[in-house]
Amino acid sequence: MSSTQAASVLRLGILGGANIARQFTRDVRPSQTVRVVAVASRSDDNAKTFAEANGIERWFGSYDALLASPDIDAVYIPLPNSLHAEWAIKAAEHGKHILCEKPLALNRDEALRMFDAADRHGVMLLEAFPYYFQPQTAAMMTLIGEGAIGSVRAIQASFGFTVGNPGANIRMKPELGGGALLDAGSYPLSLIRLVMGSAPQRVDAVATWADSNVDISLMATLIYADGRRAQVSCSMDAANHRFATIIGTQGTIDTEYLNHTSDQTTGHPYGYLPSQLRVRRGIPNSVPFETIASESGSGFFFAAESFARMIATHDSAAIEFYAQVSLDNAATLAAIIESARSEKPVTL
Known part of the structure; x- marks a missing residue:
């Protein structure tokens, strides 16, 4: 030590x-x-x-x-x-x-x-993952844990952008672990894992491939042992988008799960923006969404401070929790890319 x-x-x-x-x-x-x-x-x-x-x-x-x-x-x-x-x-x-x-x-x-x-x-x-440690993510997990939307049945999560300078960008190089799934898709997949609490049983994916043989865009369906489902979408050839909908038996949650957040809609020195989190506590669409406010700031700051706190307090339980999440994410990412390349479902 x-x-x-x-x-x-x-x-x-x-x-x-x-x-x-x-x-x-x-x-x-x-x-x-x-x-x-x-x-x-x-x-x-x-x-x-x-x-x-x-x-x-x-x-x-x-x-x-x-x-x-x-x-x-x-x-x-x-x-x-x-x-x-x-x-x-x-x-x-x-x-x-x-x-x-x-x-x-x-x-x-x-x-x-x-x-x-x-x-x-x-x-x-x-x-x-900077957004892991955002107060907004903690608020989202509290809503789910308290049963604000009942039992989670499905999630749809996406993240994408247009890759800059594709000829030299490391995201386009397979030997460096490039591709939309590892770079962008790891975010929505990690959110799905946090909310679902386990890895899926089976995945079925389809991708579009760049000339360098990395996936430039990809979508996958994740099927869980108890019948729950999730869909993940990622891309490096589209306008920037980052959004997730969590569907429960008694309501829904919408979130942008941004890495870095601000209370300002304009003028932040680093371009950070407010991140949406809203919940509908009810089944009919006549129930209005409630906006949930959280402390804002850099996810790098929140992550670094959380990391330091885990070390200082020897919080092995927190580290073990995130370790299992990371292991499940790694296994699921590998299964998704295998499914996309084989054009067949893959069982984890």
Whole structure:
């Protein structure tokens, strides 16, 4: 275990200088419990440039050098999907807690090896879906837990956008774990798993394939052992959209489940917007929807603070909960892409 136990602030290092790392560093800066203290890149010059541009005091010319530093308690991994398992396992072997960008792994076997390494070395591993830790998501789960819409019977969830610079974008490269499902689809799928509480029994998917052989868009039906169903839709060739409808026996919930939220409809410095959450407590369509208000802010901030709190309080129950969610997500993502490629249903 690292020296986090004795420290009041979690000292965090970042592996890589992608754009998402810049956003993460900026949004976490106001935290009183997490401090980004170092960044590593594949060259000293790149690391120094990133550190100086983003107000980070230390930099390392390799990921291994950062992991070897005794003054870093945990790492944030925003690397390409294909590198998550390798560097999460190495971080665990160096005694660092790990906050890893989604999707955690390319398949369930990778995810199992990552969690096994974390367990063996006494560190915590958490998949970093920012919206997970939004107060709005907690409000949504409270509504469901309290029976506001009765028993959940179905969910329809989507997320998509138009990929920029497709010729060079890592999202278009199969060797880096690209594709609409892993990049965009992991979000609605993760929401479905949170709400349903388990992995599906069977999936049936159809995809459109880009010239690089990644899925540019995909839809799938998920069928559960108890007869519940869900539908997931994702794309990298459409206007930005992010929405979910949760259908219960006694009502419905609509949500945008945004990563980052604001109370402002215009003028937010980072472009963050309000995120809708509304509930209809009743069966007929004459029952009006009720808008649910929640604290707003950056999902990176909320996720980092939640991660630090889990470490500081040794909240193994929370980590185990999210670990099972991540394992189910990894298995379901793999089954969906297998179904899309084979054009046949796949049983988990």
